């Protein structure tokens with residue numbers, strides 16, 4: 001398969017995929033949501049098990065409840081949309097965790113190229129995950145530990161009282177050749 005003529009433009013976009021936590025109140029149009037769900041559906045998974053269900057959350061009260069699971073995700077309350085990733089729970093710590101990361105990142109990339117933005121909101125420890133499952137109507141034997149929040153960002157600044165540090169380590173610190181350096 002030939003590369004895209006604008007491949008470098010695409011990779012430049014990939015480098016700009018940032019976590020957004022503040023959004024305009026505008027809803028995400030149905031056709032955009034449908035495209036995002038198709039991207040999620042076509043994400044590859046371990047042995048093509050597709051071990052997921054996606055719960056589309058747009059109800060304000062549901063978003064507020066999720067935002068209260070843990071202080072670092074309180075910004076979820078003001079977002080127009082979140083997609084909860086519910087895993088079958090058979091290999092939650094290993095292959096399903098990998099699959100969850102892949103589908104999350106694809107949603108964030110798709111959001112960016114469709115003119116939206118997104119962010120990950122992690123429920124937290126076991127008790128907080130149980131609370132997330134209760135809110136979402138997920139049975140105990142399944143796994144639900146995060147939502148991908150989506151909308152039209154007003155900023156990608158981390159406005160939380162304890163913001164995560166921005167930027168990235170230089171390649172010289174993180175790349176080795178043939179052996180770990």
Ligand SMILES: Cc1cc2nc3c(=O)[nH]c(=O)nc-3n(C[C@H](O)[C@H](O)[C@H](O)COP(=O)(O)O)c2cc1C
Pocket residue numbers: 017018019020021072073119120121122123156164165166167
């Ligand atoms: C597994 C995982 C869990 C995360 N949980 C949260 C979270 O609970 N709340 C939050 O605001 N950001 C969360 N983030 C977002 C990270 O803080 C963000 O990806 C990181 O700071 C880099 O941000 P940047 O790409 O905008 O530079 C999470 C990211 C990952 C990968």
